[in-house]
Amino acid sequence: MASTDIIIGIVGSGGDGVITAGEFIVSAVSSEGLFSFMLKSYGAQIRGGESSCRVRISEQPVQSQGDEIDVLVTFSWADLLKFEHEVELREGTVILYDEDDPMPEDHVAQYAALKAVTYAIPFKRLAKERTQTILTKNVIMLGVLAELFGLPAKGIRHAIARKFAAKPGVVEKNIDAFGIGREWVKENLEKRDPFHLEYTPGAPKLVMEGNAATALGAVVAGCRFYAGYPITPAGEVMVWMARHLPALGGIMVQCEDEISAAGMVVGAAFGGAKAMCATSGPGLSLKSEMLGLASIAEVPIVIVDVQRGGPSTGIPTKTEQSDLMHAIYGSHGDSPRVVIAPTDVEDCFDTAVQAFDIAEEFQIPVILLSDQFIAQRKETVRPFDVSRRAVYERVKPGRAELVDYKRYRLDTKTGVSPMAVPGMPGGQYPASGIEHSEAGDPTSRVDTHSALTEKRYRKYRYIIEKYSFVRTYGDEDAEVGILGWGSSKGVIKETVLRLQAEGRKVHCMIPQLLHPFPKEAFDRFLAGKKILVVVELNYRGMFLQFIRSRCDIKQKVVHYGRTGGKPFSVREIYDVVREVL
Amino acid sequence: MASTDIIIGIVGSGGDGVITAGEFIVSAVSSEGLFSFMLKSYGAQIRGGESSCRVRISEQPVQSQGDEIDVLVTFSWADLLKFEHEVELREGTVILYDEDDPMPEDHVAQYAALKAVTYAIPFKRLAKERTQTILTKNVIMLGVLAELFGLPAKGIRHAIARKFAAKPGVVEKNIDAFGIGREWVKENLEKRDPFHLEYTPGAPKLVMEGNAATALGAVVAGCRFYAGYPITPAGEVMVWMARHLPALGGIMVQCEDEISAAGMVVGAAFGGAKAMCATSGPGLSLKSEMLGLASIAEVPIVIVDVQRGGPSTGIPTKTEQSDLMHAIYGSHGDSPRVVIAPTDVEDCFDTAVQAFDIAEEFQIPVILLSDQFIAQRKETVRPFDVSRRAVYERVKPGRAELVDYKRYRLDTKTGVSPMAVPGMPGGQYPASGIEHSEAGDPTSRVDTHSALTEKRYRKYRYIIEKYSFVRTYGDEDAEVGILGWGSSKGVIKETVLRLQAEGRKVHCMIPQLLHPFPKEAFDRFLAGKKILVVVELNYRGMFLQFIRSRCDIKQKVVHYGRTGGKPFSVREIYDVVREVL
Amino acid sequence: MAVDAPRQHTVADYKRDLKPVWCSGCGNYGVLNAIYRALTELDVSPHDVGIISGIGCSSRLPGYINVYGMNAVHGRALPIAQGLKLARPEITVLAVGGDGDGLSIGMGHFPHAARRNVDMTYIMMDNRIYGLTKGQLSPTTPKGDVTVTSPFRSIDTPMEPVKLAVAFDTSFVARGFAGNLKHLTEMVVAAIRHPGFSFVHVLSPCPTFRGMDEFKRIRDLIRVIEVPATELGSRDAAFTREDADPGAINLGILYKSPRPHYGEEALRLRDISRAGLDHEPTMQELLQEFMP
Amino acid sequence: MAVDAPRQHTVADYKRDLKPVWCSGCGNYGVLNAIYRALTELDVSPHDVGIISGIGCSSRLPGYINVYGMNAVHGRALPIAQGLKLARPEITVLAVGGDGDGLSIGMGHFPHAARRNVDMTYIMMDNRIYGLTKGQLSPTTPKGDVTVTSPFRSIDTPMEPVKLAVAFDTSFVARGFAGNLKHLTEMVVAAIRHPGFSFVHVLSPCPTFRGMDEFKRIRDLIRVIEVPATELGSRDAAFTREDADPGAINLGILYKSPRPHYGEEALRLRDISRAGLDHEPTMQELLQEFMP
């Protein structure tokens, strides 16, 4: 059977190079123009514990991590057990394991029932005997995979050469190891499984994780100030900024905590800079007060929240979509802010640019609601056009406006008042977290408070008008509609494609702007639907609650939500939707 | 005209003793068994600026501050101007002013149009000439009021004697001053207005502000640990605790910030104590993360949020009901918590007790959502029964349970697992903000995360079952229903009473438990209603949004919300409801 | 900042048309005047100045100065001010606020600001009380004092802002008194001139909540000193000096620890990070690292 | 705490059945063992101990001890631990955590814990890096070091925990090394025995993110010292000693500032506040103040 879509799982311990092997595959297929998608998972140990990865490869854009694994490599049966909740096998799965660690008795029947094809391979022995080091084991394994399943060999050699470019001897050794694996298969293995990747090579594509894409998007939007405090799974945004902002003449500053990071960003933005901080749930909670300040003082800032399992410290390394309500409502008082959610790695780039556009145009804090699932996975993406954007710059007061300048002028159409920045003669004003007059002076007058609040919320209408971008897939006139957001897009889209391929009618919508609520877009989507399936990775059903709070839902609603810890699979969503179709 | 309900407004500058005068009235009427209700308001100056108060007196329980002012005393026309947004006059208002500060020309026509009755009184002159100090001016004024409008003279003398008990000379001087005012009226004034309070004295009642009532309620519930950080308008809770907890063998600790205060409370509650902190919006925002910890670690804590004008620093001295969404949703992840709202001063006491009951019974953080309007107003309340309550104590593991003790046992009906506290042999366990197993060990397993989340939310059902207390007024079978919450109760109730007195049918409901959402109670209320009026003191309409997110509202909805800065008046609500009646 | 050119500005240029809400007799008036004068002396244009504060009586100050000001949230003046300065190095940046703002809720930011050493000035207006919230304990309230939150006397050991600043190796530490306008102005000028993070501890009495004598009480204790340049760099000396006479409060420049400030270091990083590249990387070049 | 009775407990009583997630070679194992031994030596019952931590590799520690533990949120071990101790004075309370936890995000709580002087022990496991989040700058990372967030070398001046603790007038300050179990155990025992807030700075290397030599590097610098009792109370001496030899790290009890702890002071307040009353006020009596 020629395959155009293969899912490979690899499991091992610390020294086994499991993640590196996965990365080689991703790099290889991307350089040969295919698409891929890779998830990593680690055990509880801080370092050196068990780890696993899952790589999906396809000629077509890969929407998700897919369902069950086609090909599983495990260096250790004990390690495999630790991932039993994450590694699901399909009927006919191929399992490769080290002959040194024979299959436990009790697995035999299980795999037989699965009609699994198993190969015992002397990974370790080959490494030791042929390369004098155990370290090449993973590359030998790649040779085996390449030969057995037709993975792009040229690409893998290229990936090896690139990775070890600085260490010539190492490149050679690994290229050799790769050959050893392939050879061994040719000489010793009789293929008993049907998987073989068929593809036509194309132009190389990029390999990126969501966090780097977010950082890149910010920089393309003009962000030159980043303040951060490390937190999983947002850390890579800061690391990327630390590597690149200095050369760009920007500042990346590691702060003492998230409050300080948000404060620095407010200060920088008050100063006229495009400024950002990234964090995860606990950090977002800590930034609640500063968010309110940006809101009332109308300082444009961008806060990235890479969601993880919550509440509290929760599950830092796993994904969840459970910060939605806090993003929308967190912070006391009537404090407007914008929430947008990227849906995949490439989208992290796009939404980061957009976050700055909205923040700057509307002088409002913008929360970019990413999550671990997109932030830390590696994905093949088509080369970006990093210059394509008309980046938005905030409105500054003109000369006339600076006579008796009122920073918080009420009589503007959109609620946005021209904002002077330090250094601009005549623009001096006091910004304030206290309720203030148009000129910025503290007040406790009811009428002023009411007028200024209205002004700050007036922006919503125009934000919705301009930024109500939604993704829809499927048939517009279907009776069943699926609603989801953020990182659930991939599995939902794939579900829709699968159902369509089966000749079934279904429609789905993934809004980019979550708050302010793009009601028209929702109402348009709801019109004509009889059944709604709402999909989200949290327990409470926040998205559904939020929609309900704004839309009159007459449809029958099927809510599919669960705690995170593991992203949705296509099968999961497919089964839910099939129930009602 | 005999009045049973008079509203007196007093305006002056720092040294004028305006607030003291108001307090004397409240004290006086309460000691003679009447009811009263007093609001204070200050200008922008930190100290010594203009101030005003409004006291309503009645034989019947006073529900609200009422509408326009019946009797206005102003020591200074300039000061009066500064309160123009807060002091509304009725037709036929009586205005007393100091003859030293004659009425400005432009006021004359205005007051004539109002058919106001004005009296120029030599407050200052009498004070200087007859008591050799200007300081008695306010007490002389009280004498004038007592004589003119029949305020309880005995009570005022009693109040003076009590206030200055430590300084005998001062008591006399003020009692004299009081007599001087009365006498002057008798001898010099011809009453031209119809106001005269008629009442039958009764048993003395208490005088209390909401913040003190909250503190007292907490202490009655068994709270002996208070950690705080000063903030307006919650400060008096801490001050009260500082005065009383030491003698009770408790601890009141002033912390370095609100995060620390919440942390101390978590630590104390983990230790088995009933512990509380009180704050206002900015502090609540800062406590978001700690709230999540209490939520996942299932530590029973009580957080009082005395709402003020928001967002950010906002308007610290004025009321608003705009922290609702943050109270319900603030904190990342699926983090359960309970939100209850007191509706008046007496209710601050009741809900504080209840907050501890819920927290302890369900091992969950409870937010008590008070606001400046109830927290800082003085009100006459009927003597409490401070011993009436069967105070709830948290469930601790029994001997059998301590064998292989599992702190977070899943197999309990209500989701509440017996909680060991330090000092209990065999109960040692690790509490954790990280997702954990039943035993408390960190885990990142999807299934455990899901099971534990479900357990934490399972409590909701039982909390709703037990604590869905709602207040309803009016006719159950009315077609128009009013929904409100918290401190809006008074004006809503009075509106209903007024409408009923006019023979109109209307029904209203004020839920005490806001979150988890007591859906049954709402559905019951909604049944049969054709029009809903939703009343709340915030811009966004949080309460309505929240109800919509849980209930299918088929009724026509009239939302009456506005920013705070000033509480609702009865007239305001009355007008809204009359529109639809 | 050009300070050699003929002076362009007068005190009036820095005044803003808003009447302070402060009580009469409040020390903060003195601080406000000192800042007016210092800015005048430094002759920096009002639009080139940013003053950030937290929340408190003292933190109302930016509203009374004709500069880019921010009366932000309680305790966070330092992060915001640092962000402003790092993003806009050409602006003269001040952070101001109270003892509670800086030492209680804002405590966590102070040592980090000191070690980060951003080129800005932090003026702490210490009245040993929470003024705005009406008289609670502050971190500098003397032990044993009665306040509304310590009705039976305070049991908390007070903090000593100058010693803390020295312990944090703040690159410039001075103390002034709101009642000594001339000296305080000098301190503020020297602090702003200092390249790096400078801290001025100002005794700024609150007659309302600490009594009318507070001014006099302080006036009796203060002594203006001139620390020899050779001693300015010693932490031990600074500690010893502060402890020497419990009955005296030193006014003056008390400690200096000159070193490159964060902005300079950041420029150095820029050069290092561009090594091998003769230009600012283009966006297209940034994309390269993602090529497989 | 009864320590004179015949010993009841062994190390095994304090061990919990959970395998640490720490890397092999991590300094935290040494700290864990020292705490086992210290508790054994003090012979305090496991159920009478509370250990609170923040978040970090080091903060996982409570999970491995058979006591009432809490692995709370990042940076907040001190407030939680103080709350526990104040509410339950009879419990032996420890706070533990990393350099980042305590000096970065938790910095604001440290000086206040020191001046409040609650009778508890704070053990800081300093590895000069953020371990759990995988190798970022910590407040104690030496200037010039390369980390993932300082790829072109760190430009931040590191903090010195012991000097800070001394500046905060912490009532007991000691330093130990994870590689010297015996000495570290002594320090922990002395700290717990000390009535008041005691701080133990532990050098606890992270081989994973600071390299395999970190243990050796530290071992070469440390020297166990015995500070004469007469010198223990001097801040200046402590500073001088710490600064004396940049090539040496002092282990031992380094500073003491004995004074009544918060719990004692609170009892004093209770007595003062009850003045004139021979009993705990009843609820009915509390109501009296509301009578008009």
Ligand SMILES: Cc1ncc(C[n+]2csc(CCOP(=O)(O)OP(=O)(O)O)c2C)c(N)n1
């Ligand atoms: C997060 C937060 N907590 C508490 C407050 C209330 N608050 C306002 S000012 C202040 C302290 C004032 O003291 P200080 O900083 O010394 O300034 P001062 O008024 O004495 O000048 C407090 C606690 C607040 N505004 N925000």
Ligand SMILES: Cc1ncc(C[n+]2csc(CCOP(=O)(O)OP(=O)(O)O)c2C)c(N)n1
């Ligand atoms: C509010 C918050 N911010 C950030 C994090 C992420 N985080 C977890 S541990 C840690 C620092 C770890 O360093 P340290 O405290 O020195 O402990 P170590 O791991 O080195 O023992 C950080 C930043 C978090 N959990 N919570």
Ligand code: SF4
């Ligand atoms: S309360 Fe004190 S600090 Fe505040 S303005 Fe008045 S005198 Fe100044």
Ligand code: SF4
């Ligand atoms: S990362 Fe470092 S501190 Fe964390 S467990 Fe490993 S060695 Fe220890």
Ligand SMILES: [Mg+2]
């Ligand atoms: Mg102060």
Ligand SMILES: [Mg+2]
């Ligand atoms: Mg560390």
